[in-house]
Amino acid sequence: MAREGSVKYLNTAKSDKNDEFYTILSDIEKELRHYKQHFKNKTVLCNCDDPKVSNFFVYFSHNFEQLGLKKLITTCYKNCDADLFSKHTAENGIYLEYNGDKNNNRVPDPDEIGIHKLKGDGDFRSEECIKLLKQVDIVVTNPPFSLFREYVAQLVRYDKKFLIVATWNAITYKEIFKLIKANKLWIGVNSNRNFSGFIVPKHYSLHGTEARVDEHGNRIVSTNTTCWFTNLDIKKRHEDLILYKTYNAREFPKYDNYNAIEVSKTADIPMHYKGVMGVPVTFLDKYNPEQFEIIGSNRGIDQDPNGIYGRGSFLNGKETFKRLFIRNKKAT
Numbered sequence: 001m002a003r004e005g006s007v008k009y010l011n012t013a014k015s016d017k018n019d020e021f022y023t024i025l026s027d028i029e030k031e032l033r034h035y036k037q038h039f040k041n042k043t044v045l046c047n048c049d050d051p052k053v054s055n056f057f058v059y060f061s062h063n064f065e066q067l068g069l070k071k072l073i074t075t076c077y078k079n080c081d082a083d084l085f086s087k088h089t090a091e092n093g094i095y096l097e098y099n100g101d102k103n104n105n106r107v108p109d110p111d112e113i114g115i116h117k118l119k120g121d122g123d124f125r126s127e128e129c130i131k132l133l134k135q136v137d138i139v140v141t142n143p144p145f146s147l148f149r150e151y152v153a154q155l156v157r158y159d160k161k162f163l164i165v166a167t168w169n170a171i172t173y174k175e176i177f178k179l180i181k182a183n184k185l186w187i188g189v190n191s192n193r194n195f196s197g198f199i200v201p202k203h204y205s206l207h208g209t210e211a212r213v214d215e216h217g218n219r220i221v222s223t224n225t226t227c228w229f230t231n232l233d234i235k236k237r238h239e240d241l242i243l244y245k246t247y248n249a250r251e252f253p254k255y256d257n258y259n260a261i262e263v264s265k266t267a268d269i270p271m272h273y274k275g276v277m278g279v280p281v282t283f284l285d286k287y288n289p290e291q292f293e294i295i296g297s298n299r300g301i302d303q304d305p306n307g308i309y310g311r312g313s314f315l316n317g318k319e320t321f322k323r324l325f326i327r328n329k330k331a332t
């Protein structure tokens with residue numbers, strides 16, 4: 001039931017354009033610890049982040065020296081006051097620049113942070129925000145769900161490295177799946193139940209068994225369908241999934257309408273099978289492109305004129321769940 005309630009939150013975020021899910025610092029720390037080598041001498045942009053309240057700003061400003069950052073830039077959308085859940089009605093946005101600790105107290109002091117007014121509202125798509133984007137090496141944030149496709153497209157257009165919070169559902173968006181298939185975007189280290197939740201405003205009702213109020217009074221919901229999307233290399237992406245099952249036609253039936261076998265659990269991928277296999281989307285969490293090739297999906301996202309990719313896959317007349325079609329490159 002908790003899961004149902006939490007899925008509803010994400011769907012609400014999408015349909016109502018209500019994008020106020022704020023990331024918890026411990027979730028940022030838990031992920032970022034796997035990427036330290038990428039940040040040395042780099043300029044980081046958090047471009048959907050009110051710096052007064054964003055935990056992304058907190059993380060990067062407090063770890064500036066440890067990561068060896070060159071510069072941190074944070075832009076704030078339509079919001080110049082300190083209220084985390086202000087209605088974002090201010091006309092102008094601001095941006096902050098932080099170049100590191102100058103007085104050796106190891107914390108970002110107000111007089112070390114440059115505050116600049118933006119001419120517009122701080123929309124990540126605006127000319128002035130794109131100008132900032134062009135200056136930076138890596139973008140890290142949790143962007144608005146309602147603008148997710150546009151957000152990723154912009155990162156790709158400007159050829160940026162990124163680490164962003166996403167929803168699992170976005171994997172099957174046509175534009176996103178193309179990037180996954182082309183190995184231009186992949187799943188980060190922590191996903192789903194590894195996220196402790198998101199801080200939400202007062203008008204969100206806290207139902208679901210995992211919804212809670214923390215010791216600071218923050219209202220927190222768990223989505224269980226959240227993950228990180230990145231194009232920064234991570235160790236996990238080079239680890240082979242250990243396969244132990246042997247193929248047999250009874251356990252791994254062929255689809256009615258596609259020349260591939262159904263493998264309903266990623267852990268059960270048969271080790272020597274050379275043909276195409278349909279696996280759950282959660283396979284992506286274990287995906288090593290040196291071991292597997294992603295060929296398509298059964299969800300209308302990657303039409304292939306020679307196959308049935310993009311159409312539902314059926315077993316004995318019954319449509320299966322969402323499946324990715326993969327091939328084991330190392331099968332002998």
Ligand SMILES: C[S@@+](CC[C@H](N)C(=O)[O-])C[C@H]1O[C@@H](n2cnc3c(N)ncnc32)[C@H](O)[C@@H]1O
Pocket residue numbers: 019020021022023047048049050054055056077088122123124125141142143144145147
């Ligand atoms: C999901 S929240 C996450 C906030 C923050 N990044 C965090 O993780 O705590 C998305 C944020 O994007 C902001 N936002 C909405 N539309 C935006 C836009 N067009 N350009 C920039 N930011 C936007 C919202 O005000 C909201 O603060």
